[in-house]
Amino acid sequence: MLFDTHTHLNDPDLYGSAASLIDEARAVGVTHMVVPGYDRDSSLRAMELADRFEGVYAAVGFHPHDAKDVTDQDLTELEQVWLKHPKVVAIGEIGLDYHYDNSPVEVQKKIFAAQIEIAKRVRKPIVIHDREAHADILTMLQTTQAREIGGIMHCYSASKEMAPQFLKENFLLSLGGPVTFKNGKKPAQVAEWIALDKLLIETDAPYLTPEPYRGKQNHPANVRFVAQKIADLRGVEVDVIEQATFTNALRIFGLEG
Ligand code: NI
Numbered sequence: 001m002l003f004d005t006h007t008h009l010n011d012p013d014l015y016g017s018a019a020s021l022i023d024e025a026r027a028v029g030v031t032h033m034v035v036p037g038y039d040r041d042s043s044l045r046a047m048e049l050a051d052r053f054e055g056v057y058a059a060v061g062f063h064p065h066d067a068k069d070v071t072d073q074d075l076t077e078l079e080q081v082w083l084k085h086p087k088v089v090a091i092g093e094i095g096l097d098y099h100y101d102n103s104p105v106e107v108q109k110k111i112f113a114a115q116i117e118i119a120k121r122v123r124k125p126i127v128i129h130d131r132e133a134h135a136d137i138l139t140m141l142q143t144t145q146a147r148e149i150g151g152i153m154h155c156y157s158a159s160k161e162m163a164p165q166f167l168k169e170n171f172l173l174s175l176g177g178p179v180t181f182k183n184g185k186k187p188a189q190v191a192e193w194i195a196l197d198k199l200l201i202e203t204d205a206p207y208l209t210p211e212p213y214r215g216k217q218n219h220p221a222n223v224r225f226v227a228q229k230i231a232d233l234r235g236v237e238v239d240v241i242e243q244a245t246f247t248n249a250l251r252i253f254g255l256e257g
Helices: 018-027 040-052 064-069 072-080 105-122 134-143 163-168 185-193 220-234 238-252
Strands: 002-004 030-036 056-060 088-097 126-131 151-153 171-175 199-201
Touching: 002 199, 002 220, 002 238, 018 030, 018 220, 030 040, 030 088, 030 220, 030 238, 040 056, 040 072, 064 088, 064 105, 072 105, 088 105, 088 134, 088 151, 105 126, 105 134, 126 134, 134 163, 163 171, 171 185, 185 220, 199 220, 199 238, 220 238
Parallel strands: 002 030, 030 056, 056 088, 088 126, 126 151, 151 171, 171 199
Antiparallel strands: none
């Protein structure tokens, strides 16, 4: 069984075909998935999908791109309403994005910190988006004591050398399509090195499609190619990777086996 820990069936490009994409995923053993929100509408769609489909769970929150538009009322709704939904298992995706300049850095940091505090109050893990902001993300996780709740470094893209510091803050590292890329040296090094109880897998569909389908639209069924590549890198059977990452996902999201 496979668990795609990060898949955007709430993305407008996938939302209309969610039912068939879930069927295709189940047909290849992907029985569980988490759909993360990135703004208000996508968080609402994530919860709606979780309501409709068995094995589908939601994360809700405000992405750094949209930080400048997040109001106090939004944060109250996140804490008081969305996080009470029975199939909301995490807050995310939240974090910092220094690649795009969609919101000023100070505003990104403020909204990120506010959502970490909410997560600590509601005792749920956080799903981190880190784009070219590794050092600042790490510093903020340390200074906010985010280790109390822990969470996931989604599509981990920092170095193997930096990885122990994220593990020390009680974060699991999730690998996706880039581990299958020819130029994916950093995630491949992480895949070979990481202890199996700290590893998760994801697609980040519709983005970051793994080989052999790189360049096409990504779907949750493709998470099996991520598992296979990690198994090849480590020289183990794919079942070993599937079972470990499935168990880890159930544990971090507080789900029953
Ligand atoms: Ni995402």
